[in-house]
Amino acid sequence: MSEEQSETTEATATIGRSPGTVYVLPHTSDSIPEFLSAALGRIDPESPSVQVLILTADGENALAIAEMAHSLNGATGIEVLPATRASRSARLLKARPVRAISGTPEELIALVSASALKLDELRVVVIAWAEDLLDQGERAVTALETILSDAGKSADRIIVTRRISKPIEDFVERYARRARRAPMPMDDIGTGEIPEVKYLTTAGIAKPASLRRLLDELDPPSAAIVVRTAAGEIDAERVLHTLGYSGEDSPVTVVRGAPSAAVHTIIIYDAPVRRSEIHALGTVGAVNVVTLVTPAELSPIRELFGAKLSPLNFSAGTDKLRRRDDAMRSELRSVLSAGIPPREIAPLEPLLAEYDAVEIAAAALQLLERERRVAKAAPPSMATTPAAAPEWTGATSKLFVTLGDRDGIKPGDLVGTIAGEAGIPGGSIGKVEVYESHTIVEVPAAESEKIITALNGKTIKGRKVAVRADRPKSERKSSEGDSRGGDRPPRRTFDRDDRPRPSGPRPPRAAGDRPRSGYDRPRPGSDRPRPGSDRPRPGADRPRPSSDRPRFGSDRPRPGSDRKRPGADRPRSGPPRKGRPER
Template sequence: MAELEEIGDRATAHPARAQNLVYTLPHTTESIAEFLTPILSRVDPSAGGTQVVVVTRDAETALTISETILRLSGPAAIEVVPITSAGRAGRIFRSRPVLAVAGTAVELSGLVRASLLKAEAVRTIAVAWVDDILGEGEETVRALEALLGELTDAGRVIVARKATPALENFVERYARRARRTGIAETVAPQLPVDYELPIIMYLTVARSARSIALRKLLDDLDPPSALIVARDEAAASEATQTLRTLGYHQDDKSINVIRGEPGNAAAHTVIFYQPPVTPAELQRVAVAKPVQIVALAAPGEVAWLREL
């Protein structure tokens, strides 16, 4: 993080263009904080204008980014306004300063065309996650390219799940000489010699409806024991509250919420409250030797889940 801040200090000293960066990160709330916190820390409220633009695959990802920054930084920090509709967002732009936004390339381009998003004020444009956006089809890619063409003086931050030829081509075109950063690969534990992971099932659900989906899933499966795996504290708290409303107590031995390693506990069913993002996450739950594994996944996360 100190290295990123140093890069940013050097970059913002040059008024024309900030340092380009490429992050290789899983699609998690922790990753949002990893790439976006250094960018927001360099926003200058006194300068005015929209200084940070985050391009997302869909409105739901934009909302997740906004919620994550608000939860981590609090209401007094720089907010990221989600652009779920250019028309609605236009009213916000006309009523008060907007320092940072997140939305699809189509909606953001609408703000540029309406002269509400001023290209000269934008210091950084982040594309997260670029693999998702490139996979959306030609119309979405053209909208992204047009937006990058409008914001030519902004530094580029490209976020991807993994290095691919498509990513390298995109970086070569739009973020040349970018500095690379990311998280170290997690070592996957060995599977128990007498156990093979079952086929992983998934339930497609909006992130905002995970708690309802968890309740219905437990009713339908009625597992004799289960581990609900949550990646971050907010998700773990939400899943725990759902169990409480279903009558499970904190000291219940059969149905539990965990973060990270499952320990030595065996479980009939493992439910990923948030989908796994690395093979290591899947193999960790093998310690519990589950009979079935189910992942709750947003529509945009299914393709990545299948790759695992």
């Protein structure tokens, strides 16, 4: 290849593939503005088409990016549409112009397939935390590769990752060759020493409450609350004002960046993004450095701080709380290991359709703690009385319920219904036997009529129920052969041998004394004259035709039978027929 041809090939490759950018950032909400501002800055406001496409691993990240774009640009700036559902996003794309959209590769591919999303005028494609997308499985990776192929080579690629690894290097080489690396926290060495940092895990919406708890537990003589965002600054100042830290001479203040003066305690309200921020905090010389982190931020924060990060352990109050929780878990573990009888599980089954199992367990623990507090505060004579009603030990009776397994009935359904409708404690209900078409329930004998009255006509799982006292097996067997149904008395049976017989020999019966059956037996009233039988019948004196004339049957001649058939007297030719004499 000549020198001119090689120069032409390099120029073509440079023009055909737009340069990309790689950001190495922790997966936190505070890291989003680092790459989002650069992507939204490429949008042309005059064009109504989609120009920025942001690919995320799930819908939560898509919503976080859209919320951050709104906080950065305000209500009148460029917004990012979160494509959490393809059908909803398709309607919004047709209703108004959308210039930036975020979502998972599967949802965006669905929009492209429905012709709701066009990729012709894309300027920037953002892959937000590439390792999370690559870990979503083959289907998500295939959708990601399809979008990157359809987007063309003219759109810039922005790839965000937590760390540079071999799979990430291969991905960057394939879709953003010769991409430049933006300033990254891991490369920002700084000049100070990384301090020892304690962390407290909390939810994002619970950060103000966690800050208030930290200040109460640590009670520092002086402290600085380090924030990175305007929203964090507002929340921290509100907490300090509530606790009484107000005024310019307050020992606890809110700062952005490293404090300018020495303080006893530093509380990092917004998780740091760059390592230089941590080095700057190390120069202050604080005794305690504590950071608030969410569960999603814990892994990148560990990478950022390294071995200098450890969990925060509170004082005696926290230790006491932890010991109580450990004792409670040990008690639950021993009960679970011993096995739970079905009678305790059955009343809880209907609640699983409305609440999660963890919520039910938490509610049960709350009731247990309440009963313990009541028992502890009660006098000694009352404390020895059990709070729960004992199981029934008296006489029991069985009830027949007209719902069974084919109706979807479970033992817990009947136990809960009986306890709720009749006011019977669940512990007093005995064995529940569910059959194909009915159920037998064992209840206290004194409460059986009350239960029957309360349950008859009620609806369980959409079926009306009828309840009655169950009959003993002996009574059920005696009526099994009665096809008439109901509680009718058994049919009477007779035996010929049981009939009384007259004593002595039977006298002979005279012939013709008593016709038994047939035409010889006279009908009742046959000896009475019939009304009108003595009147002459009309036409009785009319002469009858002669009996010589045949009226019907084989003796009646057929018409034309006396005529000769033509050719009957002519001799036949050929041999005579079998079985017939020759004429």
